[in-house]
Amino acid sequence: MRFFLFIALLFGSASFLQAQLPTPELLQIYPPVVKAGSTVEIDLQGVSLEGLEKLTFTVPGIEAKPVMKPQSPFRKHQYQNGTKFSLTIPANVPVGKCEVRALGRYGISNSRILTILGPNENLIATEGSHDLATAPDLPLEAHVTGRFDANKIDLYLSLIHISEPTR
Numbered sequence: 129m130r131f132f133l134f135i136a137l138l139f140g141s142a143s144f145l146q147a148q149l150p151t152p153e154l155l156q157i158y159p160p161v162v163k164a165g166s167t168v169e170i171d172l173q174g175v176s177l178e179g180l181e182k183l184t185f186t187v188p189g190i191e192a193k194p195v196m197k198p199q200s201p202f203r204k205h206q207y208q209n210g211t212k213f214s215l216t217i218p219a220n221v222p223v224g225k226c227e228v229r230a231l232g233r234y235g236i237s238n239s240r241i242l243t244i245l246g247p248n249e250n251l252i253a254t255e256g257s258h259d260l261a262t263a264p265d266l267p268l269e270a271h272v273t274g275r276f277d278a279n280k281i282d283l284y285l286s287l288i289h290i291s292e293p294t295r
Contacts, residue, residue: 154177154229157170157172157242159253163217164220168214169214170212170215172212177230183229185226186239187226187244190216255275258281259283
């Protein structure tokens with residue numbers, strides 16, 4: 129009798145046990161700004177992004193291919209370089225914001241914004257400088273993208289012409 133009671137409790141409580149796969153969460157795309165008519169390598173950061181297969185975009189025409197690492201003595205075939213993708217953005221893609229989603233082993237992620245600039249707009253990808261003597265020039269009407277160090281000041285130089293006030 130105890131055995132049947134144990135079996136009944138075991139299988140009766142098993143219906144309450146649940147398991148769920150993790151949900152992919154896309155936290156950051158770097159660089160977040162790209163130019164139309166270019167090919168750029170981007171890096172995705174997030175949670176549960178294992179086994180990424182492709183990226184989807186709200187703007188048609190953008191192609192994304194995973195960046196592959198070469199074969200090594202320990203791996204016979206090429207394999208994907210984590211969360212890095214090579215984007216090919218045609219010159220005729222509309223300028224503006226585009227949503228990006230990652231599709232992988234655990235499903236599709238949330239979206240993040242990728243800004244697409246026109247081919248004639250100025251995009252500066254730089255790490256900045258902590259010294260005024262080596263600070264990079266920053267022209268007006270330019271978009272700057274970069275990664276910055278915590279607790280340090282990054283310096284840029286910009287030449288601004290100030291005209292005399294007229295009365």
